[in-house]
Amino acid sequence: MKIFPGRQSGAASELKSATFTGQVIVDPVMPTTDGVTINNVFFSPGARTYWHTHEVGQVLTVIAGQGWVCVDGETAQPLRPGDTVWIPQGERHWHGAAAGSYLLHTAISIGKTEWQEEVDNADYQAAQP
Numbered sequence: 001m002k003i004f005p006g007r008q009s010g011a012a013s014e015l016k017s018a019t020f021t022g023q024v025i026v027d028p029v030m031p032t033t034d035g036v037t038i039n040n041v042f043f044s045p046g047a048r049t050y051w052h053t054h055e056v057g058q059v060l061t062v063i064a065g066q067g068w069v070c071v072d073g074e075t076a077q078p079l080r081p082g083d084t085v086w087i088p089q090g091e092r093h094w095h096g097a098a099a100g101s102y103l104l105h106t107a108i109s110i111g112k113t114e115w116q117e118e119v120d121n122a123d124y125q126a127a128q129p
C-alpha cells in the first residue's frame with residue numbers, strides 16, 4: 001500500500017499549455033502508479049484539451065463548474081457537478097470548460113494518453129448543441 005498525501009503547502013500548481021487550449025492547471029493527486037494517474041484539472045472558461053485517446057481508458061468526475069466532453073463525430077455532452085464519465089480505450093475525444101464557466105474535474109487516466117491536434121474554435125463551437 002502507498003498513501004499519497006494531499007496537497008502540500010507551497011507546492012506549485014502547473015499551468016499546462018502544450019496539449020491544452022486556454023488556461024488549464026493540472027494538479028497531481030496520484031503520480032502514475034501501476035499505469036494509473038490521477039489529476040485534478042482546472043479549466044478556465046473556454047479552455048479544453050487537445051484531441052486525444054487513452055491507452056486503456058479514463059474516468060472523469062466533475063467536481064464543480066460546467067463543461068463539455070465530446071467524442072469525435074458526435075455532439076458534445078454537457079458536464080455538470082456529480083457527473084461521472086467513462087471514456088473507453090482508443091476513443092478519440094476532448095473535454096473542457098463551457099464558454100461561460102470554469103470546470104473542475106478529477107481525471108483518472110489508465111495507461112498512456114496519446115495527444116493529437118488542437119480542438120480549434122470552429123470545432124469547439126460546432127460540437128455544442
Ligand code: MN
Pocket residue numbers: 052054058087093094095
Ligand atoms: Mn480524456
